[in-house]
Amino acid sequence: MNQKLRVGLLGAGRIGKLHGENLAHAVPNVELYAIADPFINDDIRQWAQELGIPQCYEDPQKIFEDPTIDAVFICSSTKTHADFIQRAAAAGKHIFCEKPIDTDLKKIKKAIEQVEKSNVKMQVGFVRRFDHNHKMVHDTVASGVLGKPHMIKVTSRDPDHQSMDYIKVSGGIFLDMTIHDFDMVRYLAGSEVVEVMAYGAALSGAGYEQYGDIDTAVVTMKFENGALGVIDNSRAAHYGYDQRTEVHCDKGCVQVANDLNDMSMISTAEGVQIAKPTWFFLERYNNAFIAEAQAFTDAVLFDKPIPVTGFDGLQPVKIAYAAEKSLKEGRPVKLKEIG
Amino acid sequence: MNQKLRVGLLGAGRIGKLHGENLAHAVPNVELYAIADPFINDDIRQWAQELGIPQCYEDPQKIFEDPTIDAVFICSSTKTHADFIQRAAAAGKHIFCEKPIDTDLKKIKKAIEQVEKSNVKMQVGFVRRFDHNHKMVHDTVASGVLGKPHMIKVTSRDPDHQSMDYIKVSGGIFLDMTIHDFDMVRYLAGSEVVEVMAYGAALSGAGYEQYGDIDTAVVTMKFENGALGVIDNSRAAHYGYDQRTEVHCDKGCVQVANDLNDMSMISTAEGVQIAKPTWFFLERYNNAFIAEAQAFTDAVLFDKPIPVTGFDGLQPVKIAYAAEKSLKEGRPVKLKEIG
Amino acid sequence: MNQKLRVGLLGAGRIGKLHGENLAHAVPNVELYAIADPFINDDIRQWAQELGIPQCYEDPQKIFEDPTIDAVFICSSTKTHADFIQRAAAAGKHIFCEKPIDTDLKKIKKAIEQVEKSNVKMQVGFVRRFDHNHKMVHDTVASGVLGKPHMIKVTSRDPDHQSMDYIKVSGGIFLDMTIHDFDMVRYLAGSEVVEVMAYGAALSGAGYEQYGDIDTAVVTMKFENGALGVIDNSRAAHYGYDQRTEVHCDKGCVQVANDLNDMSMISTAEGVQIAKPTWFFLERYNNAFIAEAQAFTDAVLFDKPIPVTGFDGLQPVKIAYAAEKSLKEGRPVKLKEIG
């Protein structure tokens, strides 16, 4: 392999462009060489030119069959992920794949098998693991200075409602939104979820119930190592992106508050105002996206372990299905009941 | 009734003395006139003298039969509460009773019935409702400025393990410790709990499991108004008394952090240190105990509604039994299954 | 001396009553035996009765000549302090005197001399030294863990304007308000002020300038130990009592923020609001007043050193005069130019 990782980008939508810009500017040792998007147009071509990307394709096959390309970033629509993984792996390319791999457990497993068979590396895009705050919680727990983890808590609230058009096809809150938190609790606990109990309700009046969905959830769980966990979700915090994590351990507690827009405090007779949390994931996880791409690049170039594996991509989907089943049946559901 | 409320104090243990000192010094319009304690001794007599309490008895009956006494503070051992309530109510005395009224639901109900029949007022000692922090959360929610409550969260961790001798007879974490939090979620939600799911484990290594007890719990619940709730407990936070509450509503979130020993920050090359939370309930709820006694006094003297009623004393015990049942049977339990 | 300190209280105005209540209820080992106030009336007599104070006088001489009284609390108007100190000391009584001892340096010195001659103890009421926050800063610096102090910073802002009637006779901001901060910087630096430079202005529009006074001040100073200091004052913060201290040292910095009304945070689309600082000195320094009286009592009963001496009462007055001179003459003024 070259000293630089030559990358092909699959999909130039919002998340694809985000990765593209990071790969072009913020991640050393990467050469962003080609993009492929079935909806390629002049805007995308111009964007590619400005980033200095030499090749623009409509057909992803051009990327898979280019022997000079070392790795792909799969940022296309979810339903294409599993197929692209298969083809990329078969072509011997290392893979960064946005989450989720798929919503079909069988397809996920087949994709993972192909990756293993092809002896390539694959990283799944659970970007929050690379956030400075959550990583601080993880690293403190993993270091052992606080002893064993007893309780893992995740608060995860979006700033505002998605459109009902989006909700209609989102797959439900657990697969669409909580999936990040299911990954987070595994990451923080250092252990597998064995049982889930989900409470949820449509309380906001925005209309989630008409699609059988909810806007508010509290999901509790047990981990293999005995720890307990709880995730609370809201589709609409209104004050910004509320993303807090906390782990209580043998010897104490590590927690993180939200990143704020600034560190200001304005004090008057009317009250004391501080800054709001950053608005959404682009603001909050901006640096995490860079760190995630960097970690993938380093793992491939220097043959280091992948920090978020295919298995890490599979588990949150299973937990999401368990949570769905729990909510529907009004009882705790064991992970082994799923898949 | 006099302009001052003449009070008899039943029980001069730790909590009795605490109330006694507040009644003597910090609550205007109260005359602390008598105490009764079956273990009365010279120390207690001297303590009473210093507070200027004229009468010291061994037998509580002396207080019940004194027609000049308007109200009693029942601070004796839990098993005496229901009986003392009955006798005090029958004697026409208003009653402040430490929590819990009893652990037997039937006895609680009978005590409440007697109070109603006797047309006296009774307040139960869920002191946390009078804490400036939790009250701020409650009042904000109750004011309606944030719209309807969606999610009620309570973190409640004791600073350190009780002795195993205590645990052995404590009645279990839900009746002994979480009971305060069951009251708190009702208070914050402004609604009744209808279903509970409890997870719990003995993780600390301190030995709770040998008494069938746990040291770590996560309890989720549904409220009549549709809101969801979660309580997390630990018997040993180690860093102090961790008492945080949070309510997420239609339009945003109100939450409170812990009171700290001071507002200091020490910054060096080694790190930045801030103060620990206050150590335990005596430090944290010091002013709340005064406010609670004040509220009772005002309710009686000025015929205002009692802020924490007999029914408020009953419900947390029912929720605690539901949580116990849930933990044992590994399933959500409806409140109507209890009692 | 008795096991309890028998105290006579001189002056039953706002600050006298505050000390009286603390002595009666919150400070063990004190017997508040008598009060004297030239304006004694039924209200004061009733207040005294409620506190259980046996003797109420119009004439302070009754207290000075009562051989059973061990100590006096001088809480009368400033112009009486020096005389009362003389008479109390001559009568062999230990003295707690509210600040300032006097505004006349000669009178202060004479009072101190009498105290020394009479071999009694005298504590001056610089109450902020007993605040948990400022004490934390002092103790950290004094412990030496941060090395030598380099810079002492005090922010001290009153919540709102005093009436102009008050300002007219206040003696000016430095003697009336900054005097507390002059004591604070000495306390925190552990060293004497040697030079002062004062800037000040009447910026609020409330009318201080018509009495030759100012509402905003920034005073810098040099200490004997080489450290530098700065105090900033405002007569009207509007958001509460702003009382922050900070010391930067060899190895880092210790600072304290304000006590707040509660630890709440309310987050909505409109913004994030936290609680305001406590409103004024009664709220902020409530516990400090108790600790100060306790310290005096302990110093007398157990013959421990007085924490705030007559010399500590003298120095801030000298610094205040130096600051006044600096402001008037537009130049730094050395302490040795004063008195």
Place this chain on the structure above:
Amino acid sequence: MNQKLRVGLLGAGRIGKLHGENLAHAVPNVELYAIADPFINDDIRQWAQELGIPQCYEDPQKIFEDPTIDAVFICSSTKTHADFIQRAAAAGKHIFCEKPIDTDLKKIKKAIEQVEKSNVKMQVGFVRRFDHNHKMVHDTVASGVLGKPHMIKVTSRDPDHQSMDYIKVSGGIFLDMTIHDFDMVRYLAGSEVVEVMAYGAALSGAGYEQYGDIDTAVVTMKFENGALGVIDNSRAAHYGYDQRTEVHCDKGCVQVANDLNDMSMISTAEGVQIAKPTWFFLERYNNAFIAEAQAFTDAVLFDKPIPVTGFDGLQPVKIAYAAEKSLKEGRPVKLKEIG
């Protein structure tokens, strides 16, 4: 002019590279076309190639004489700034110049005159004005919601000592370090400094005194609008880059705390630890550097006012000289005494 601003970069040292990378990647509408550095070498050429900079020169004249270049970024050593400004302006190029323009007031004035004569725009690199925190303070004050400013406070402490080799030639703390704060107080006050009083000392033991320099300073000042100001400096905070600003106004106060490495809190029996401030200016003002280059680009391309003018570059140097004079002569110095 093109739709893109074609820029030549003068100087490819640490600060030049920082600007170069921002211009190449983070600022839209810029074409970084050429660099010139008298010490150009293979490393710089490779760096330029990676950024896609077409031209690399040793001689800056190549940039001045290239008619296709619209603007220059002067990031060379301070002693070259004034000359480069003259030449760039004469060649009709817009100028971004790192601070300070020069340390010689006459040279600064001549450079500004040339800029005015040539009718080009010039922005001086006081980057802190573009920091999200300080900008929040400025914007709040400038909006008028708090009324007139009364007091401007700046805390500015470097994380650790520079080498004594650096200090020897630094020009002294006021010209080297406090100059940023002199700009900041003008920016926050919205008014000119009219008088300065400086206290300073070498307290750290690192040896500043051997070069006639100091490591600790407290500088107070008066503004034309009547407000008062204070800056406190330390060369070695040890805990990170301490950069706080605060303005107290008619109706209240706006202040900003430091950006922290993360929002974590770790609580154990030993204490509660939060994150340290970001280490130094590269971490703290990273985004501010981008915003500053963006502001310059926008000002030129869209003919908007320059946010930091030549006059803004001149004034802090004058204030620095006034502070130096004040420290030497032990008296307040008026700005009009300088230059």
